Amino acid sequence: MSETGHNPDPDNSTGGEIPAGPEPAFSMRGNLLHRNLLTALLLAPATMWLVVFLVLPFVAIAIFSVGERAPEGGYQAALTFAQYANLPARATAFWNTMVLAPAGALACLLVAYPVAYYLALRAPQRWRLILLALIVIPFWTSLLMRTYAWMYILGGRGIPALLAYVGIEDLRLINTPGAVLLGIVYGYLPLMILPIYVSLERLDRRLLEASADLGATPLSTFIGVTLRLSLPGVMTGFSLVMILLLGEYLIPTLLGGGKVFFIGNALVDLFLQSRNWPFGSAIAITLVLVSVVVLIVANRISTRLSGARRVDLI
Amino acid sequence: MTAVPDIEFRAVTKRYGTVTAVSGIDFAVPPSAFVALLGPSGCGKTTCLRMIGGFEQPSEGQVLIRGRDMAGTPPYRRPVNMVFQQYALFPHLDVEENISYGLRQARPRLTSREIASRVGGALETVQLAGYGRRKIHELSGGQQQRVALARALVNKPAVLLLDEPLAALDKKLRTDMQIELQNLQREIGITFVLVTHDQEEALSMSDFVCVMNGGRVVQLGQPSEIYDEPADLFVAAFVGKTNLLSGKVAGLSGDRVDVALADGTVIAARKRVPLGRDEAVSVSLRPESLSLSATGEGRLKGIVRNRIFLGSTAEYAIEVQGIGSLLAKADHVIGQGNLFKPGEPVAIGFAAGAPLAFPRPKNNGTNQREDQHVEILS
Numbered sequence: 039m040s041e042t043g044h045n046p047d048p049d050n051s052t053g054g055e056i057p058a059g060p061e062p063a064f065s066m067r068g069n070l071l072h073r074n075l076l077t078a079l080l081l082a083p084a085t086m087w088l089v090v091f092l093v094l095p096f097v098a099i100a101i102f103s104v105g106e107r108a109p110e111g112g113y114q115a116a117l118t119f120a121q122y123a124n125l126p127a128r129a130t131a132f133w134n135t136m137v138l139a140p141a142g143a144l145a146c147l148l149v150a151y152p153v154a155y156y157l158a159l160r161a162p163q164r165w166r167l168i169l170l171a172l173i174v175i176p177f178w179t180s181l182l183m184r185t186y187a188w189m190y191i192l193g194g195r196g197i198p199a200l201l202a203y204v205g206i207e208d209l210r211l212i213n214t215p216g217a218v219l220l221g222i223v224y225g226y227l228p229l230m231i232l233p234i235y236v237s238l239e240r241l242d243r244r245l246l247e248a249s250a251d252l253g254a255t256p257l258s259t260f261i262g263v264t265l266r267l268s269l270p271g272v273m274t275g276f277s278l279v280m281i282l283l284l285g286e287y288l289i290p291t292l293l294g295g296g297k298v299f300f301i302g303n304a305l306v307d308l309f310l311q312s313r314n315w316p317f318g319s320a321i322a323i324t325l326v327l328v329s330v331v332v333l334i335v336a337n338r339i340s341t342r343l344s345g346a347r348r349v350d351l352i
Numbered sequence: 353m354t355a356v357p358d359i360e361f362r363a364v365t366k367r368y369g370t371v372t373a374v375s376g377i378d379f380a381v382p383p384s385a386f387v388a389l390l391g392p393s394g395c396g397k398t399t400c401l402r403m404i405g406g407f408e409q410p411s412e413g414q415v416l417i418r419g420r421d422m423a424g425t426p427p428y429r430r431p432v433n434m435v436f437q438q439y440a441l442f443p444h445l446d447v448e449e450n451i452s453y454g455l456r457q458a459r460p461r462l463t464s465r466e467i468a469s470r471v472g473g474a475l476e477t478v479q480l481a482g483y484g485r486r487k488i489h490e491l492s493g494g495q496q497q498r499v500a501l502a503r504a505l506v507n508k509p510a511v512l513l514l515d516e517p518l519a520a521l522d523k524k525l526r527t528d529m530q531i532e533l534q535n536l537q538r539e540i541g542i543t544f545v546l547v548t549h550d551q552e553e554a555l556s557m558s559d560f561v562c563v564m565n566g567g568r569v570v571q572l573g574q575p576s577e578i579y580d581e582p583a584d585l586f587v588a589a590f591v592g593k594t595n596l597l598s599g600k601v602a603g604l605s606g607d608r609v610d611v612a613l614a615d616g617t618v619i620a621a622r623k624r625v626p627l628g629r630d631e632a633v634s635v636s637l638r639p640e641s642l643s644l645s646a647t648g649e650g651r652l653k654g655i656v657r658n659r660i661f662l663g664s665t666a667e668y669a670i671e672v673q674g675i676g677s678l679l680a681k682a683d684h685v686i687g688q689g690n691l692f693k694p695g696e697p698v699a700i701g702f703a704a705g706a707p708l709a710f711p712r713p714k715n716n717g718t719n720q721r722e723d724q725h726v727e728i729l730s
Contacts, residue, residue, distance in 0.1 A: 244440035247407055250427040251434045252454035252507065262453075266444055 096326075102319035111313025121320035128321060131304040134290075136328075138215065138300070139283035142222035143230075143276050149223055150230035150275065155264075157231075158238035170235070173228050181225055185292045188224065192217050192293065213295030221289040226282065230275040237271025238264070273340035280336075281329050301325055356419040358383050358511050358543040359404060364413035366399050373399045375567045377413070381545065381560070386537045388546045388554035391564035392590065400564070401513050401547045406430045418510055428457070433504035434513040438520060439496050441488045447499050448484035451475065454507040474502040477536070494525045501533075505540065512537075514546040518553065530557050551591045555579060563587050583624065585710040588636040595642075595678045597635045598712065601627050609709050611635050615674025619651060621707035633709045639667065639681035641706035644692060650699025654678065656692045666691055670698060 103121055108114040125132070157169055176184065190196050192211040201209055211217055241264065249259040265272075287302030296303075301321060308318035357380035366374040374396040381387045389397040402408040403415050406427035415422045417431060433454065441450050451474050455467045462470075475481050478498035488496065497517060504512055514533075518526045534557050537544045548554050554561050555575040563571045563578060563586075571583035582588035589596060602618055603610035609627055612618050613635075621635050644650075654672035661684070668680045680700065684691070692698055 242440065244436055244438070245442060247405075247427070248434070248436055248440040248442070249453070250407075251405060251432075251436075252503070253428045253457035254453070255428055255457075258457060263442065 099319045099322050102315050103323045105316045105319075107314045107316055111315075113315045116316075121317045122324070124317060125320065125324060128301075128304050131299045131301050131321075134215075134299055135284055135286075135301045138218060138222070138290075138298070139280050139286070142219055142226070142283050143280040145219055145223045146226050146230040146279050147272065147276055150227055150234055151272070153227075154231045154234035154238055154268075154271075158235050158241070159243075159264075173231055177228060182288060185221055185225065185289055188217075188221055189292050192220070212293065213297050215294070215298050217293040218290050218298045221293040222283060222286070225289060226279045229278050229282070233274040233278070234268060234271040237268040237274075241267055270340050273336050277333055277336040280332055284325055284329055284332075355383050357381055357416075358385075358418055359387075359545060360414075360416040360419075361400070362414040362416065364400075364403065364410045364415060366396070366403065366408060367411045372567055374403075374410075377567075377569055379562060379569055379572055381543055384541045384543060385560055386534065386544045386546070386558045387560045387562060388548055388558035389562050389564060390548055390551055390554040390591070393549055395564040396567040397547045397549075397564050398515060401434075401515055401545060404430075404432060404511065404545065405434050405513055406432075431510040432513055433507050433509040434515060435497075435500045435504050435517045437515045437517070439500035441496055441499055441503070443488055445488070446484065447475070447480065447486050447488070447491070450488065450499055451484075451503045451506050453503065458507075470506055474506040477505065478502045493520055494529070497521065497529065501536075505536075509542065511543045511545060514544060516547055516549070518548075519550075526553075533557060555591070561591075563591065565590070581624070582636065582708070585634055585636070585712070588708065588710065593639055593679060595637045595639065597637065597675060597678075599633055599635060601629050601631045601633055601709070604629065609633070611707075611709055613675055615672070617652060617675075619707055620704065621709035622705060623709045625711060627709060627711060632712045634712050636708045636710065637678070637702060637706060639679040641702050642678065642680040642682075643701045644668065644670075644680055644682055644698045645701065646692070646696070646698060650701045652678075652700040654698060654700060656694050656696050656698055659692065659694055661691070668692060668698075670700065672700070 102113050104117050104119065106114045106116040106118060106120070153173070157166060161169055189212065192198075194212075196211075198209050198211055201207075245263050245267070246259055249263045250256075254262060285302050286300050287306060290298050290300040290303055294300075305318050305321060305325075308314045308321065359381040361377045361379050364374060364377045365372065377396075377400065389400055391397045399408060403410055404417070404422075406422065406425060406429075409423070422430060442453065445453065448471055452467050452471045455462055455470060471484070472481070475484060478501050480495065480498050480502065483491070483495065483499075488499070491499065497520075500517070517533075518529050521529060530553065533544070533546075544558075546554070546558060555578070558575060561571075561573065561575050561578045562569055563583075565586050571578055571587050573581075578587060579592050582591060585596070588594050597611075597613055599611040599613040599619075601609050602612040604627070607622060608620050609623050610618050611621050611633055619635065621633075627633060652672050652675070654670040656668050657671050657677065658669040660667040664684055666682055666684050668682070670678045670680055672678055678700065
């Protein structure tokens with residue numbers, strides 16, 4: 039990851055569209071300041087921003103996580119790993135997150151891939167932009183509003199009421215894992231579609247012809263060429279959605295009704311309600327570590343599958 | 353041609369919407385031949401190749417491969433393989449995996465030993481032994497070309513299709529590959545169909561040349577036939593260099609015509625199609641059929657404007673009063689000192705059979721190259 043900033047790979051399939059993570063800025067700072075004042079000046083605002091709003095809070099959280107809860111809430115200096123040892127107390131939130139985040143990302147992928155495939159390889163050229171716009175336009179409305187809308191659609195007076203007309207009674211949709219999953223797929227679909235679309239759009243069509251020419255059936259061509267060469271896009275979309283889902287708070291709250299509890303919900307609870315900052319910090323640090331591991335693993339898989347070229351996810 | 357032709361087109365027409373890319377093409381390719389589809393861009397040659405490969409379906413007519421009608425047969429069920437323009441190698445696979453791609457699709461499955469031995473053989477055929485584990489992007493253009501060739505040939509196709517395979521290579525490499533392809537075709541003994549817009553390439557490599565223009569086959573024949581006996585003005589001008597002299601039919605006698613050129617000179621020319629008296633014609637005279645002399649009795653007289661000395665030959669642009677500029681090509685033999693200098697007057701002669709008269713198309717703006725009497729080699 040650390041070399042990402044120095045060595046932008048021109049063939050990197052989708053990484054370019056995604057804002058670089060904080061790491062490149064760190065490593066760039068030292069050597070570029072000396073080499074090029076202008077570059078340093080240009081990078082200064084972003085660097086300051088990252089230091090003040092990312093590095094410092096991160097350090098603070100790390101320090102909090104080895105402290106103790108003050109008697110009336112908040113933080114009290116100490117050096118103990120008791121908070122980390124206590125992590126199993128929030129096992130349910132971890133479990134829900136660890137199951138629903140990949141499941142949500144996978145569900146997103148299954149819905150997004152055919153859409154991206156159609157857009158990139160089948161849709162008539164003149165329709166493409168319009169269809170892409172239709173996918174992005176919902177983003178102009180806040181996720182909060184759209185998730186509220188789902189609350190009503192899935193709630194008692196929504197779909198269940200309609201189903202009651204046709205005789206299907208007592209169907210509960212809202213406040214179930216299914217509702218959370220639906221909300222996740224709905225909310226994050228564009229983030230999955232776009233990177234896959236980009237990688238499919240760049241696919242050299244003649245490779246598909248070459249594959250057919252060499253005797254591959256359409257299915258083998260899809261698996262051996264299309265899917266394989268779009269994997270960088272798939273991995274980008276997957277890890278993007280997965281990482282955002284690891285910190286998801288809104289959708290479980292509104293569509294899970296507090297019954298499907300994510301780590302994000304646990305953090306809000308710990309920091310704002312029970313004011314146990316050290317324990318919240320320990321959970322937050324763990325979450326960051328898990329995210330980094332997910333990224334690294336995804337990157338490895340993607341690199342291996344797409345051949346020699348290095349692929350940067352973020 | 354008693355054997356079943358490897359490739360046969362029967363009244364094949366291909367339309368894209370209102371555009372007709374290929375119209376009413378009929379031709380048959382004898383077995384084990386090296387055939388070139390030659391023509392300017394947009395003449396339909398690539399469409400023909402893609403119809404053999406199965407990537408396009410004819411709008412009308414039939415494409416037969418070894419006597420079998422290919423209508424409705426998808427590319428992956430056809431006994432042909434293609435070397436694509438820019439090769440279309442799989443970037444995520446290494447050289448060996450690229451070459452074995454087709455073998456791994458074969459049903460019933462081949463054993464991995466069989467695959468390995470055939471891939472090894474193919475690598476040797478294209479002189480890339482030891483390169484099996486290389487990534488595609490680590491190879492040079494010429495090496496990629498060989499991989500593409502091996503990837504197609506390893507499947508033992510009935511016909512190998514080559515879509516401008518040498519266009520991306522530099523001149524030296526191109527010449528080497530031309531010879532290699534020719535040798536390869538003789539060794540393997542299967543039909544090669546080459547699409548090219550490079551007439552030199554078509555003439556030098558193939559046993560048969562199929563000249564196409566405007567979606568039609570204009571002439572099908574051996575390279576020397578195409579060059580010596582072009583079917584029409586287009587072929588005469590497109591294949592090789594020629595001087596086109598405009599004139600009028602002044603007299604008819606058998607297969608000869610007398611043509612009065614613009615300056616009044618009357619020359620005898622052969623004709624390939626019936627011509628009428630006073631019909632406007634173009635006479636094709638190949639540069640190498642012109643002989644130059646300083647004094648002798650030439651039929652035309654002119655002044656040397658440019659000389660391009662090429663070592664074994666020299667090319668001259670010669671201004672002829674009332675006719676225009678002519679290109680002449682003369683062998684250069686050391687010690688004979690037969691080079692003319694710009695500004696020198698020369699007499700131009702030619703053998704009796706050299707001039708060929710063609711009717712001039714009525715409408716202007718067709719594939720005439722009358723404005724290009726002289727093309728000077730760079």
